[in-house]
Amino acid sequence: MSRQFISINETSHVDLARIYDLALAPVQGDELAGVGVSLVFERPSLRTRASSISAVQRLGGNVAVFTKDEIGLDERESAEDVARTLAQTSTIVAARVRNHDVFARMINATPETSFINLLSNETHPTQAVADVLTLAGHFGGGDLASLRGLTVAYVGDATNVTRSLATALIGLGAHVVVGAPDGYQLSESAVALISSRSQLGGTIRVTDSAHEAVLGARAIYTDSWISMGLEAESAQRRRDLASFQVNAELVATADSPAILHCLPAHRGEEITDEVLDSEQSLVWEEVRHRTSAMLGVLRWMKESQ
Ligand code: CP
Numbered sequence: 001m002s003r004q005f006i007s008i009n010e011t012s013h014v015d016l017a018r019i020y021d022l023a024l025a026p027v028q029g030d031e032l033a034g035v036g037v038s039l040v041f042e043r044p045s046l047r048t049r050a051s052s053i054s055a056v057q058r059l060g061g062n063v064a065v066f067t068k069d070e071i072g073l074d075e076r077e078s079a080e081d082v083a084r085t086l087a088q089t090s091t092i093v094a095a096r097v098r099n100h101d102v103f104a105r106m107i108n109a110t111p112e113t114s115f116i117n118l119l120s121n122e123t124h125p126t127q128a129v130a131d132v133l134t135l136a137g138h139f140g141g142g143d144l145a146s147l148r149g150l151t152v153a154y155v156g157d158a159t160n161v162t163r164s165l166a167t168a169l170i171g172l173g174a175h176v177v178v179g180a181p182d183g184y185q186l187s188e189s190a191v192a193l194i195s196s197r198s199q200l201g202g203t204i205r206v207t208d209s210a211h212e213a214v215l216g217a218r219a220i221y222t223d224s225w226i227s228m229g230l231e232a233e234s235a236q237r238r239r240d241l242a243s244f245q246v247n248a249e250l251v252a253t254a255d256s257p258a259i260l261h262c263l264p265a266h267r268g269e270e271i272t273d274e275v276l277d278s279e280q281s282l283v284w285e286e287v288r289h290r291t292s293a294m295l296g297v298l299r300w301m302k303e304s305q
């Protein structure tokens with residue numbers, strides 16, 4: 001039977017708990033023996049591509065990578081026909097797509113195939129799994145219960161990464177505060193959807209003040225001001241988001257917070273070198289846990305087959 005990992009929101013708390021467990025369980029080496037995994041990238045990627053390949057290989061599966069120019073989703077042929085074609089060689093298709101809605105179309109075309117979202121314009125769920133593992137590793141030696149009651153501030157442009165991160169954290173009882181200017185904040189409907197996933201007292205709050213967002217925060221997270229596909233808005237975004245930079249002065253407002261960033265970082269824009277390279281920075285732990293996250297998701301999918 002297929003399993004889908006398209007967003008944190010659509011994955012049950014029980015399944016997420018299993019994914020977190022499997023992410024850190026010892027690797028047997030042959031768990032994906034004979035399993036074909038296709039990786040499709042409609043956007044550039046370093047970490048997601050490298051960690052996905054590494055995870056499939058560590059589990060003994062076969063991996064093939066296809067980029068935008070080779071496939072042309074809805075250009076050279078329809079997303080449905082791409083899915084039907086890849087289903088002939090792969091039981092799992094992991095894709096980074098421009099439009100989130102493509103997943104539903106591909107799943108409808110080949111319901112027997114398992115799909116993993118490797119980032120869309122709306123969500124980045126494998127990143128959120130890695131971030132949860134990173135925070136739990138830092139604050140609780142890997143114990144997810146350590147995230148209950150923890151305050152995590154997200155500062156800057158509220159992105160695909162923000163939505164997935166906040167949804168994952170609120171389900172583990174954390175308090176999420178998102179500091180972003182007007183026009184770059186989570187929508188009311190996004191906040192409502194995230195809130196609906198609250199467990200164990202988890203909360204979400206939004207503010208248009210970066211300083212207010214980080215008061216009392218144990219961790220500060222930021223992401224690029226110019227997500228992939230928004231390059232034409234670069235100049236305007238740099239102006240609008242300038243006072244939301246994660247720099248030493250902002251970090252000093254909180255109490256020695258951990259620093260997180262999904263990367264790639266635009267040093268000197270959303271975050272300074274000083275903060276990104278500080279002892280409080282967990283960014284390389286996040287990268288390391290991208291492979292853990294993929295191990296967890298792939299093994300969880302295999303459990304259903
Ligand atoms: N964080 C992340 O997804 O990095 P890449 O875009 O390099 O894959």
Ligand code: NVA
Pocket residue numbers: 119159160161223224226227228262263264
């Ligand atoms: N918000 C960023 C995340 C990159 C990993 C983007 O979508 O480009």
